[in-house]
Amino acid sequence: MNDDYRERLDFTVALAREAGAYAHAQFLKLETLTVERKGHQDMVTEADRATETLVRAALARRWPEDGIVGEEHARVHGTSGFDWVIDPIDGTANFVSGIPHWCTVIACCKDGVPVVGVIFDPCTGELFRASKGGGAYVGEKPLKVNAATSLSEGSIFAGVSGKSDPKVAATLIAEILGARSLFFRAASGALGLAYVAAGRLLGGVEDRMNSWDCFAALLMLEEAGGRHQGYPPGSLDTGTKVVAGGPGVHDALARIAAKVYG
Ligand code: IPD
Ligand code: CA
Ligand code: CA
Ligand code: CA
Numbered sequence: 001m002n003d004d005y006r007e008r009l010d011f012t013v014a015l016a017r018e019a020g021a022y023a024h025a026q027f028l029k030l031e032t033l034t035v036e037r038k039g040h041q042d043m044v045t046e047a048d049r050a051t052e053t054l055v056r057a058a059l060a061r062r063w064p065e066d067g068i069v070g071e072e073h074a075r076v077h078g079t080s081g082f083d084w085v086i087d088p089i090d091g092t093a094n095f096v097s098g099i100p101h102w103c104t105v106i107a108c109c110k111d112g113v114p115v116v117g118v119i120f121d122p123c124t125g126e127l128f129r130a131s132k133g134g135g136a137y138v139g140e141k142p143l144k145v146n147a148a149t150s151l152s153e154g155s156i157f158a159g160v161s162g163k164s165d166p167k168v169a170a171t172l173i174a175e176i177l178g179a180r181s182l183f184f185r186a187a188s189g190a191l192g193l194a195y196v197a198a199g200r201l202l203g204g205v206e207d208r209m210n211s212w213d214c215f216a217a218l219l220m221l222e223e224a225g226g227r228h229q230g231y232p233p234g235s236l237d238t239g240t241k242v243v244a245g246g247p248g249v250h251d252a253l254a255r256i257a258a259k260v261y262g
Contacts, residue, residue, distance in 0.1 A: 041162030091188030117216030159206020203245025
């Protein structure tokens with residue numbers, strides 16, 4: 001593994017743990033937080049903003065030449081070729097409802113390509129991590145995508161959100177059920193894709209994921225032997241359709257996505 005990535009990976013693991021623990025402390029006193037609505041089923045709390053501020057401050061101290069993109073604050077352009085991509089709380093809809101399924105996500109890109117990705121779920125204590133060429137792990141266990149060759153062998157992460165066209169979302173669910181599979185949707189796209197990398201889910205589809213939702217998990221998926229059609233390198237602050245899965249089901253999922261989204 002590239003030594004620079006090792007240093008960044010170790011730093012990111014520690015920072016994701018610290019930021020996730022901070023967000024979790026807010027989660028434990030949820031009734032004191034003010035919830036603002038940005039859109040349909042798209043909420044933000046001061047915990048989201050403060051957690052991102054904590055992450056940004058630590059990154060700016062350690063790598064002041066790097067760029068930073070995050071969900072809750074303005075983009076900072078860097079000069080080093082490295083950019084950090086942060087989602088302080090992925091699964092805010094769960095967070096504000098007291099549902100213990102959300103995570104803190106930090107990825108690092110070199111020239112727009114993810115090279116380090118960490119997802120920390122403070123409610124279970126699971127930490128997923130990957131570096132380009134260095135493998136992917138949950139805790140100390142290597143991640144490996146599911147070996148299934150048919151969608152009927154397990155469940156699919158179905159990324160439908162408040163932003164989705166209801167009819168298109170219903171068609172996606174119908175296609176997944178029509179393939180004799182089941183759908184999984186638990187308000188955190190990052191954890192959904194991490195579960196694909198871990199082989200817990202066979203694959204995942206979402207029509208519009210932001211870089212901060214998916215970059216860390218897509219690197220994990222690549223390192224775990226999976227395939228995806230996703231981000232064009234360099235699109236750090238735009239959304240993209242994501243189709244991800246084990247090699248045995250990826251093409252079948254891509255056909256479903258093409259049929260559903262056109
Ligand atoms: C959302 C979650 C959700 C996905 C949405 C995202 P947030 O992120 O990842 O699963 O369907 O597209 O915006 O707002 O909880 O960080
Ligand atoms: Ca959000
Ligand atoms: Ca998110
Ligand atoms: Ca978020």
